[in-house]
Amino acid sequence: MKRRSLMKAAALVAAMGMGSAAFAQDGEKKIIGVSIPSATHGFMGGLNWHAQDTIKRLGETYPNLEFVLSTAGDAAKQVNDIEDMMATRNIDALVVLPFESEPLTAPVKAVKDAGKFVTVVDRGLSQEGIEDLYVAGDNTAFGRVAGEYFREHLEPGSKVVVLRGIPTTLDNERVEAFQKALEGSEVEILDMQHGNWNRDDAFAVMQDYLAKYPRIDAVWAADDDMALGVLEAISAANRQDEMWVIGGAGMKEIVKRIMDGDKQLPVNVTYPPALISAAIEMTALNFVSNSPMTGRFIISSRLITPENAGQFYYPDSPF
Amino acid sequence: MKIDLHTLGPLVALIALVILGAALNSSFLAPANITNVLARSAFIGLIAVGMTFVITAGGLDLSVGSMAAFLAGVAIIAMNAALPGLGSNWGTILLGMAVAVLGGIVAGYLNGALITKARIEPFIVTLGTMGIFRSLVTWLADGGTLSLDYGLRTLYRPVYYGGIGWITWPIIAFAMVAVLGEWIMRHSRFGRHVEAIGSNDRVARYSAIDVNRVRLLTYVLLGALVGIAVVLYVPRLGSASGSTGVLWELEAIAAVIIGGTALKGGRGRVWGTVVGVLILSLIDNILNLADLVSPYLNGAIQGVIIVLAVVLQREKRAAEER
Structure with a gap:
C-alpha cells in the first residue's frame, strides 16, 4: 500500500514534469525583447539599470518568460537589433524605447504586422495606432510643473536662464510648456542655450551666462546632470547666494540634497527612469495574467519637495 | 625680413575673434571670462599638443576622448578605494593623479605597440580602443556616474x-x-625625428632613425598628456561617466589642423595647435555670450570657421609653391 502510493507519487511527479515540459513546447514559453538606447548619459544610465533590474526580477518570478535585452548607441543600430530579435530569437513581444521616432516607425510596425505584442516607451512613433501599449513620462507636465514653481516663487521682474537638452521634440515640448507656464508673469527668461543634458557642456554654458548677466535669480537646468554642472559653475563664480537651481528627473544625489534642505536646490521635478520597469512589467502581465494591458499609460511628473523627497530617493540606483 | 603671412594665419584669426568678442560683449575681456575660457581649453589643449606629435609623425589617435573618460573613472575609483586606508589627504589625491598619468602612459603604449609592433593602421587601432575605453568607463560606472x-x-x-x-x-x-x-618639436632630436618620419618614413629609416621606437614614443607622450588632462579634469566636477570627453579627439585633431600641422604628417607646429585650441573654445564662448544666431546653428558656425581657417592656409601655401 505504502509502496504503491509512493509509486503513484513518483508517477505524478513524472507526469507533472512532462506536463510542464509539454506546456513549454506548446509555445507557452514567451520571449520578450527589450530594445533601449545605451547608457550615454545619467538618465539613460538609470533607465538601463532599472531595465536590467526588472528583467532579473521578472525572470525569477515567471520562469516561462524569457527576456532579450539589447542597447543601441544610435537609431540604425537599434533597427538592426530589432530585426535580429525577430529573425533569430522569435520574440513574442517587443518593448522599445525608440532612439528617434521617424527611423524606428517602419521596423516596429513590421514587428506589429507579424502579430507580436508591441509596447512603445517614452518616445512615440511617428504613426499612430501601431503599438498595443504606450508607456511614457509627461514632458509637457515636466516643463509646466517647473514653470509654475518659478512663477509662484519669484518676485515680479526676476531674471531666469534656461539650459536646454539635446535638440529633440521632447526638449521642445518641455521648453514650450515651461515658457507657457511663465506667460503673463513678470519673470523674464534671459537666455536659452543647449547644455545637451551633459554636465561638462552645462558647466561651460553656465560659466558664460554668469559672465554675461550680472543678475540671475534662478536657473532652470531641466536635468539633474546639467544641474550639477551649473551648481559647480555658480560656486566657482562665488554667486551661490544669488540664485537657485531647478533640475529635473530626480537623480539620487540631488534628491538627497533636497531632503537635507539645500537652499540652492529647493525642489525637483520627476521624470522617472523607472518608467521602463513599468513598461516591461505591464508587457509581462499581458502574458501571465488576464489583466487587459493595452492602451496608454502616462506617468505624471511630480514636484519633489524637502517634505516628500524620501519617497523618491533610491540609493542603489546609479542615477 | 619678410613677415611670413601663412604661418601667422591662425594667429590673425585668433586676434580677429578676440576683437569680435570684445565688440559684442563688454564682459568678454573681464578676467573672469578669460580665466574660464583658458581653463576650459586646457584639457583639449594638453591633448592637442600630444596629438601634434602623433599627427606630425604620420599617425592618428581617435581614442583620446574615451581614454580620458576611462582614466578619470579609474582614478576616481582608485581614490575612493584608497580613502579608508590612506584617509582624506593629499596622499590619496597624489595616488589618484599617479594612476591617471601612469594609466595614460600604459594606454598610449598599448595604442603605439599595436600600431608599430603589430603593424595595424593607426585609424583602425585607435577606433578599436576608442570603443573599448568608452565601454569600459560606462561599465565601471554601471551606466551611471562615478x-x-x-x-x-x-x-x-x-x-x-x-x-x-x-x-x-x-x-x-x-x-x-x-x-x-614647442621646444621639443623645434630643438630636440626627438622632434626632428618625428618630422622626418612624417615626411618620409623610408628615408628616415635609411637615415638610421629607429622609426618604430619614435612612433611608439609619440603615442606614449600623448597618453601621458591625456593623463595630465585627467588630473586637471577630475577636480572640476568630481565625476566621470560615459558622456565624459565625448568628441574630444575630434576637437583635438581639428585644433592641430587649424594650427597648420599637416594631417598627412611631416610638419608640426605646436604653437599653432595652441592657437587652434583657443580659436575653438573662443567660438563657443562668443556664441554663448552674444545671441548672434539660433543655438541650433552653433555647430554650423564652428564648422564654417574650421574649414575657413584651413582653406586660407591652403591658398597661401599654394601661392608659395608657385
Missing part, C-alpha cells in the same frame, strides 16, 4: 579652480606643456 568622495573633492578642488591670482593651475599646466612641446 563620483569622487565629497571630502576628497573639497580638498582636490583648488587644482582646477585655484592658482596664482586669476591664472589657474590648468592654464599654467597648459602654458608649460605648450612651451615645452
